[in-house]
Amino acid sequence: MWIGLTAGVAxxxxxxxPKPKGYNRIDLPSQAYQQLQEDHPYSFEYxxxxxxxxxxxxxxxxxxxxxxxxxxxxxxxxTYKDLQNSNEVLNDLVEDARKLTAKHQIKAYAIEESxxxxxxxxxxxxxxxxxxxxxxxxxxxxxSTEHFLRGALYFRTATQNDSLAPVIEFVKKDIIHLLNTLExxxx
Numbered sequence: 001m002w003i004g005l006t007a008g009v010a011x012x013x014x015x016x017x018p019k020p021k022g023y024n025r026i027d028l029p030s031q032a033y034q035q036l037q038e039d040h041p042y043s044f045e046y047x048x049x050x051x052x053x054x055x056x057x058x059x060x061x062x063x064x065x066x067x068x069x070x071x072x073x074x075x076x077x078x079t080y081k082d083l084q085n086s087n088e089v090l091n092d093l094v095e096d097a098r099k100l101t102a103k104h105q106i107k108a109y110a111i112e113e114s115x116x117x118x119x120x121x122x123x124x125x126x127x128x129x130x131x132x133x134x135x136x137x138x139x140x141x142x143x144s145t146e147h148f149l150r151g152a153l154y155f156r157t158a159t160q161n162d163s164l165a166p167v168i169e170f171v172k173k174d175i176i177h178l179l180n181t182l183e184x185x186x187x
Contacts, residue, residue, distance in 0.1 A: 028170050029071075033177060038065070042080065042149060045181040047174045055079075067178075072167050073156050076175060081148040093148045097125075097140045100152070104133045119180045128172075136168050137175060147184045151175065 032048040040063045046052070049071065055064035063080040083089050101111065110130040115123050124141040140150040153171055155164060 026166050028166060031170070031173060040065070040080065041082070041147060041185050043183045043185060044178045046178055069171065072171070074167060074171050075154045075156065076151055076171065077154065078149060078151045083142065083144070083146050083148055085145050090142065090144060090148065094140070097150050101127045101129070101138050104129050104135060107131050108133045116176070116179070118182060120182060120184070124179045137172050139175065139179065141179060141182065143184055149182070
């Protein structure tokens with residue numbers, strides 16, 4: 001009995017050292033791509049680790065799709081619009097894309113906009129958002145006469161964005177690949 005009591009008292013005097021905060025380990029697959037097979041006015045290569053699903057929201061229109069990453073909890077929502085050779089429609093869609101991005105200003109501490117020239121010769125506008133925002137990466141691309149494609153990356157998790165940083169970077173690379181392989185189909 002004295003041995004147990006002595007061991008218990010000795011244990012109470014031990015110093016406690018807190019462990020530093022850690023992040024969940026995220027094992028990312030290698031990047032590999034496949035061609036979009038569905039019939040849309042656009043075509044591109046997307047991640048071999050993702051699935052294409054039609055947008056099932058109540059406001060969905062034809063050719064709106066989701067690129068879903070089941071193992072990463074990520075979703076890239078793509079919306080498509082026919083410009084009908086109208087500058088007014090183009091200007092409205094660009095303004096809408098900017099407004100949708102700006103809605104995140106409440107939680108974002110930075111929104112960086114840049115343009116990238118993609119393989120087709122078109123220019124894509126990309127928006128990188130920092131902070132605890134629901135969408136960390138958004139873009140739109142157009143040929144300015146017939147086609148307009150907008151995309152936004154979302155995660156279906158409450159995990160903080162700093163923990164998701166490797167996954168965000170992984171999907172951003174996939175989106176850049178998508179943009180560089182994007183081809184518009186003639187009507």
